[in-house]
Structures are given as structure tokens and as C-alpha cells.
Amino acid sequence: MYEENGTRYVLGAGTVAKYKKELEGATLVDTVKGSTFVGRTYEPLFPYFADQPNAFRVLGADFVDTEEGTGVVHMAPGFGEDDQIICEENGIDVVVPVDDSGRFTEAVTDWAGVNVFDANKPIIQHLKEQGALVKHETYEHNYPHCWRTDEPLIYKALGSWYVRVTDFRDRMVAHNQKIRWIPEHIRDGQFGKWLEGARDWSISRNRFWGTPIPVWKSDDPESPTPPECYGSIAELEEAFGVEVKDLHRPAIDELTRPDPNVPGATMRRVPEVLDCWFESGSMPFAQVHYPFENKDWFEHHFPGDFIVEYVAQTRGWFYTLMVLGTALFDCAPFRNCICHGILLEPDGKRKLGKRYGNYSSPDEVFDTRGSDALRWYMMASPIMRGGDLRFDSSDAGLGDVTRLVLNPIWNAYYFFTLYANIDGVRATFRTDSDQLLDRYILAKTRELVENVATEMDDYDLAGACAEITAFIDALNNWYIRRSRGRFWGESGAEAEQSAYDTLYTVLVTVCQVTAPLLPLITDAVYMGLTGDDSVHLTDWPDAESFPLDHELVADMDRVREACSTALALREEHGLRTRLPLASLMIAGHDATRLEPLKHLVQSEVNVKAVELTEDLEAHATFVLSPDRRKLGPKLGAAMKDVIAATRSGAWTKNDDGTVTAGEVTLQPDEYELKLESKEGETSAALKGNDAVVVLDVDVTPELEAEGWARDLVRKVQQARKEADLNVTDRIVLAVDVHEGCRAAIETHAAYIREQVLATELVFGAPEDGMHTVETTLGAGALGLGLRVVTSS
């Protein structure tokens, strides 16, 4: 408390420092607790409500910040929730001297009709003139603005209609526990917390557009007639005796009837309309006009299996569904709920939103990238698990989908149609081919159908996407690649037909499995393949109709990996794939099981022979891999020694199947022995460390010669393409090659002629008129010439 020339200033102790200038001439006369003033009256700054009972007294409240302003704050019960509560507790009535357009009413005589924001300056001026203003400051704080027009809003007390949510809040909390949320934390986090703190829901809005609230009241406020709420058109027609065709304003407001209890008074509809969220929450039943119609349908479709929306709907749609579901049916209105996250600008600074206009039109993305690409991109992204995603429609992410997912599917389809049309083949859907590669891809298709179904049932869409991508890779880069010869009849007509049938069957099934994720491309492929109606009209494929053979799938995938490893070894040693090598050995547990698949490795890696052996010691060294989960709890601190021994190799295998690592003996089920390739050998371990691949890198003159022959074939094929030849054109081939390679070409002349469709292979410079190419072969120059043989 300060005093200057007989005037006393009272302010919070924490705010004194801010009024240094104003208090310059004043002296501190006393320090008292704020509570000292509680209950004391004061003279209002403005006289308008001076007669209001109980008003203009000092009240205590814990939400006032004693560091802000003067530590004293003015209450306006009609314009703030805290204010209203405190005033109500102290018997002060709510007064609202502001009209619906934000202007002071007649009660505020000096500024009646003035917009409250426009009145700020003159009011400050007025206070100054009265000497009531000590200091004028501007505070910056969050202020509510209209979401649509961005105009500042004011809080103002209004009568409103409520749903008494607090009455059944506990039921909602209980029902929520039974809902499966994606991501899981929403249940007890954002949504659970929101439900626990649920307040009564104001469902009325003071505007023209909207669903009119179906309540009629007497226009005489003293009337004893209770408000009437109508539940159907039939009830309205019965009560008002007229046909009701339009439930909207203004027509509905013309429905009036005399107040039965007060002569001259009229029952009129209340002016409010419903909060539009009330309608969103009514979706489950309102969409089918239940209970007036479709009772049977509703009873079989409620609660819904799943809904999906933006994560912030925890206080919007998810919530209003929950309120009405609980209030009306006492159950959760949906069983599963996917909350997707939001898209952010590429720099992550702001969300993409209507307000900001900071995104390109989806139509534009559809036109440039395709809606399938966009859909897949979203489905495979963290946004489906409630996370945020930085999104740039122009960046590579969407293009990657086209390149890595859409193109491969289309390529497989294109490959099929290209050769099926050339050969005039019609394929049938069948899953019974006995060809090895067919059985592999059919068994893998079965796993695809099962796994995608499991992942989708689990709402793991990103997992389903990954499953499909991996399958397409195996289809294109293994099945088709390794089966190519069969498609042009290298293995006979029967094998050719089963290749077409199998690829057809697999593609049809892939389309069905992928249809929910890529609805357009799968439909195009499906209809192109089958000539049937849309893939979206078919049932989910029956996994059971495909062969079950996990072992074959596992073995084949192991072989694929062995090939990758072998190709890596080739690169490491600078041995191009066209150069045949004598042999490749796969040494590992159960390696001999791969016997039936050997020929595939042979052609993929271009080796003359593939050997399989379980003789591990000869080709690999063992690495001890203790089971840490098992041993950790058992050994405690001794675990460190075991790991050290594992690293240093200080362990021995005992005859009884145990292993001694450092001081510790490990039981057979407490460790695994993994393989590592021996140093100095041209070998490498597979990823699972259960086998090693050993490549014979000894290049004999014979192998080198064959490699040159294949190089030559490749170069001639390239030349054919450059010369725009048809794939079936026969040619005369001139080869002008240095001495180092000539013998090799002679040895393999027949092979070369066959491969490049040459009726004749002549050595020497190309003739005039030939298509010529200057290139190299082996260590020297190569000149090629080719001419189409006139078809006879």
C-alpha cells in the first residue's frame, strides 16, 4: 500500500517493480495480505450497475496471477467462465450489456450502440479524464478468433441447450476400454483423458442455418406449460394438425399452436439450431433413418467395425459418436478406430490446411502422380499410426511409389500379355502346376494372401504394403526372370502352358489382394487379364486353394540369397556375370536340401556346377552366438566374460554338446553356432549366418573363351536393336576380331549363330551396306557387321 498526497494505491507485492515511475513520489505506508480486502466494497468506475445486489465487493480467487497487472482483476460475469462461476458463488447476477452484434446495449448509456472493440479507446480516454487511470499498457495474449473470418470474438453469456454428459461419463469411460485404438495410446491418452474430463455438451447454436432444435415453448415466460420436444414428423403432424414437409427454417418456425394453459399465448419453436457435431455423432442411426426404417440393418451394423479420421477428432467426431452411442444405446458406437496423423509442410513447420492454402490440389497430384500413388504413399506412411508426415507433392516420395510399386506390377502384367499375345496363349486360373518355380510362387502367393489378411485384420496397413512389395520383388526378380525361357517354349509346350497359367493365377490373386491399396491399377490389370468385371466385385482370394509349402518357400528364398551373395563375390573379384565360372559351393546346415534348386543358382550366377555340402569345417569357421536373453538373467555379471570370450574366440566345444566360454559352461539350448567365411577363401556368409557361399574364381582358358562368346552375343543383340531389326529377322554376321579372341569365337560359332539368329558367321571386315559397330572384345578391337537375310 503506497500513499501520495492523500491518495492510496493498493497493488500486489509482485507487481510493484513495474510501477516505479507511477509510484515515484509515493511512500510505502503498509503491507497487508490480499485477503484483508476480501468482502470490502468499492466504488465502481462506471455507474451503470451500481445497484446490482452483492456486486462491487472484493472477491478472492486462485486463478488470478499476482504478478500480472496490479494483482487485482475486474470480474465480468457475462463474459468469462471463471468470472461467472466466482460471481455466482457470491450471489452476483449475470448481466450482459452487449447485444448479438457485439455492441453495448442501452444499459451502458455512454457507449450504447458502440462496438465493444471500437469503444476501447474512448473508454480509456474517459478514465484518464476522470483521473482514474494510473497506467495504460498493452498486453499480448492468445485471443479467440473466428475460425473462418479470423475476426476477434468476445465471450458472452448465452442461454444454451445441453446434453448432460456428466450423468453418463463413467459409462463412456468404461465403453472406451473396449475400443481398439490405432495408435494404442489414444485410448488412455488423448481420448481417455478427454472422456474423464467430459463436461456437459452445449448442443445449441444461435444461427439461422442448421437443424432446428425440435422444442416448442410458450411465448409467455410465466406459462406453466412445459416445453414440448417432438421426435418425428408424425408427432408434429398430430400436435399441429397440418402436413409437415419441411423440417428446416424458416418453414418449421411457422408451426405454432395456442398455449393450452394461457389464453393468448402461443407455443413457438425455440430459436436455436443444433450444433452440427450433434448430427455427425448421430451418423450410425441417422444415416439409415433408424428407428423409423431399417431396424434390421441397424441392429446388424451397429456398432461399426471401424472408423478412421484425423487424430484431433478425439474431441470432435469420435467424441460425439461416443456421447450419443452411450446415451442412446449404452455402448461404444465403433469397435476399432484408426486415428491418422497430419500432413506437415516439407520443413515440418506448419500443418497443411485449408486456412493456409499451403498444399497443392489433390487433383493436381492425381493428374501428375496418380491417385494410386498418393493412396499407397499415405497407406504405407506413419500417418496411419497417428504420426505426422512431412509432405511434398513434388518430391521423390510419390515418384518412388510409381517406380517401386506401380511399375513393377505393370511390368509383370505387361510381360505376361506381351508373350501370351505373341504365342496366342489363353491362360486359366489353376494352382496345381508341378513345376518347381510355379510351386514356389504359388506357395508364396498363399503366404501373401494369409499375411496380408492378418496384417489388415490387425489394421497394420504399412505392414500389408511391405508384404506386397516383397512379393512383387520375388515375382519379378526371381520367378519371372528364372522362368523366362519357359514362356517362349524352351522347356516344351506343357511347361510353357503351366508357366502362363501360373503367372496368370498369381497376377489375378495379387490384384485381389492389392485392390484395397491400389484400386485403379489392380482393376485395370485384373480386367485386362480376365475380361471380367471389376476386381472390386470379387471376393477375397481363398488362401487354402494355393499349395501349402513353407519349406519350399524358405529353401527358395535361401537360394535367392545365396545368389545375391555369389553375385557380390563376383563383383568383389571383378568377375563379370557373363564370364562363366567352374563352380559354386553352398556349405551349410541342411544345404543338401537345396539339391532340386541347384540349376536355378547355376543359371542365375552363371557357373558350370553347383555343389552342396554340409561339411562346414572345411569351408567355414564357427562363431559362438550365446542366447543373451536366456543367459543374462542366469549369469548376471558373468555375462560380460561370456561376451568377451565370444568376441576373442576363447571358447571350446565339448563332446557332450556344451560349450565352454571363458569360465562358463553353456548348455546346448543356450547358444548357437553361426558361420563365418574362412579368411583367404573367395567366400561369404549368408545373412542368417547359417551357410557360406564359396566361389571358384579360377578362370581357365575355356571359361574365358565362353565368356567372350557371350560378350559377343550381347554386342550383336545390341547392334540388332540399334539397327531396328525385328526379333525374328535372320542375319548374316561379319566379325572382325583380333587374334586373341578369334579361336574362342570359332569354338562357339554355333552357339553364337543360334543366339543371334545368324544364318552365316563370317570372319573379316564387314561388307558394304552392312550395319556396322566398332567396339572391343577381350583385350582388343572388335568390328561387327550385320545384314538382314532377305526372307524367303
Next chain:
RNA sequence: GGGCGUAUAGCUCAGCCGGCUAGAGCGCCGCCCUGAUAAGGCGGAGGUCCCUGGUUCGAGUCCAGGUACGCCCA
């Protein structure tokens, strides 16, 4: 100010109940292959798992505190 999330490679993200040398795709670089060809395959480099402390034989993972960002609320 409160609640709920998120932070891992240049980028976008996986990484379960704590356990092996932290993974994928893209991008970059190199190599290869090609009867799907303005495709395709193989490899390499690239990491302070946001920071600090704690629990533990062992932490990207659990706990506490902090920082930054997002959503929701006030």
C-alpha cells in the same frame, strides 16, 4: 500454463518383452545384367539412436529431468 505425442543415416521411416556387429526404401558413388529395356540386379560409403543423469551383467528400447517440434485444450 495443462494434456497427449514425436525426436534413429543426407531424406522418409522400421526397430516387439531391454540382448548378437542398429535396419529398410530413396538419394549418392561404383559394378553388373538385359528375349520386360526411358526397365532391372549386386555392392559401397554414410549413425553422438536429441541432451543429462539413473536402473541393469547389458539401454535406441525402461525411469527421472531437460531441449526442440507437433496436436489438443486453457
